[in-house]
Amino acid sequence: MSGGSLLNHGIYVSTSGFLSQQKRLEMIANNLANANTAGFKGDVAVFETSSPPLTAIWAGEGRPVWTPTFVNLSAIVTDFSEGPLTETGNPLDVAIVGQGFFEIQTPQGPRYTRRGDFALTGDGKLVTQEGQPVMGQGGPITLTEGEIEIDQGGIIYVDRNEEGRLRVVTFPDTRRLVKQGRGLFAWAGGSSEVRPLEHVELRSKHLENSNVNPVMEMVRMIETIRTYEAQQKVIHSFDSTEKKAVDEVGRLR
Numbered sequence: 001m002s003g004g005s006l007l008n009h010g011i012y013v014s015t016s017g018f019l020s021q022q023k024r025l026e027m028i029a030n031n032l033a034n035a036n037t038a039g040f041k042g043d044v045a046v047f048e049t050s051s052p053p054l055t056a057i058w059a060g061e062g063r064p065v066w067t068p069t070f071v072n073l074s075a076i077v078t079d080f081s082e083g084p085l086t087e088t089g090n091p092l093d094v095a096i097v098g099q100g101f102f103e104i105q106t107p108q109g110p111r112y113t114r115r116g117d118f119a120l121t122g123d124g125k126l127v128t129q130e131g132q133p134v135m136g137q138g139g140p141i142t143l144t145e146g147e148i149e150i151d152q153g154g155i156i157y158v159d160r161n162e163e164g165r166l167r168v169v170t171f172p173d174t175r176r177l178v179k180q181g182r183g184l185f186a187w188a189g190g191s192s193e194v195r196p197l198e199h200v201e202l203r204s205k206h207l208e209n210s211n212v213n214p215v216m217e218m219v220r221m222i223e224t225i226r227t228y229e230a231q232q233k234v235i236h237s238f239d240s241t242e243k244k245a246v247d248e249v250g251r252l253r
Contacts, residue, residue, distance in 0.1 A: 018231035020047060020073040021224050027076055028221045031212045039115030039183045040210035041078050042217075048074040080174045083114075083211035085203060091148045092118045092126075095208040097201040100168040103135040103194075104128055104184060110135070110194075112169065114208055115183035126156075126164075130182060136164040137196070150204040168197045 024045045034040040049072075085095050094116040096102070101112035111132075118126055118134055126134040126141040133140035136156075146159035154166035171177065172193055177185040187194055 016072055018228065021228040021231060023073045023076075025221065025224050025228060028217055028224060032214060032217050032221070035210050035212045035214045035217070037115075037183065037210050038117050038207045039083070039113060040212065041080055041083075041114070042210070042212040043076045043179075044079050045073055046075040046077055048072055077175065078177065078179065079211060080177075081211050083209040085206045086209055087206050089205050090117075091150065091205060092120065093205055093207050094118070094150050094154075094166070095203045095206040096168060097203055100170055100197045100200060101185070103167045103169055105133040105135055105140055106184070108180075109186075110191075111180055111184040111186055112177065113183045113185065117207055128182075135167040137167055138164075141166070150202065152200075152202055152204075154200050154202050166200075166202070168200045168202070169194050170197045171195075 027043050027045055031042045034042075082098075085097075096114060096116065101114060102116060104111045104113055113128070115128070117129055119129060120143065121127055121131070124143045124145065126136075126143060128134065135141070141156065141164040143156065143163050144158050146161075149157045149160075150166070151157070154168055155162055156164045156166065171187060171189070173189075176188040178188055180186050
């Protein structure tokens with residue numbers, strides 16, 4: 001294999017690492033930006049290595065001279081572990097303990113969230129902070145005026161009269177939930193796979209905080225920036241070496 005080919009492969013390998021770290025940095029920045037967002041679930045980067053077919057880099061007598069290994073960010077997956085709970089004293093705040101998601105009605109169809117900082121409209125509809133209806137067992141929830149209480153099973157009482165029950169659902173595989181922003185997820189599977197959670201445990205007047213650990217994310221950010229800068233230096237080094245080789249060949253001619 002020629003020196004030029006080796007340099008090119010080196011640049012490609014370093015560039016793959018450079019781009020992967022860039023994407024990881026964007027992910028970490030988003031995690032940190034939502035470290036104080038109720039119900040937010042942080043993301044985790046998954047890397048994989050790959051090599052081109054040996055036939056692409058064989059030289060002389062059919063022997064591989066060098067096999068470059070590329071590093072790629074293969075996926076960004078969501079960490080669905082629970083965040084810590086904070087007591088707010090607000091009767092419209094509710095946190096899910098254990099598995100489950102609240103169902104929200106949106107113009108794009110049903111969406112799901114762990115964010116339970118709900119509100120009431122002027123006509124008594126229970127909605128998210130963005131004004132999207134919160135779903136109950138029989139559809140969107142509308143409450144009369146009075147003292148609101150939400151019990152552990154999700155039943156909503158107004159002045160001790162039952163007026164609705166929060167719809168909390170579960171999924172066969174949370175990896176098929178797709179982030180939609182503002183704490184909402186879309187289900188990528190069939191609607192029949194969305195099942196009401198039989199045993200619900202809710203905590204009224206509490207909110208689930210983000211599960212992002214800011215200290216750990218800052219450590220990951222520093223690590224990523226250093227790796228990012230190292231890949232930049234390697235690319236510049238290969239580029240300088242290639243330029244020098246071209247100049248020297250030019251002088252020999």
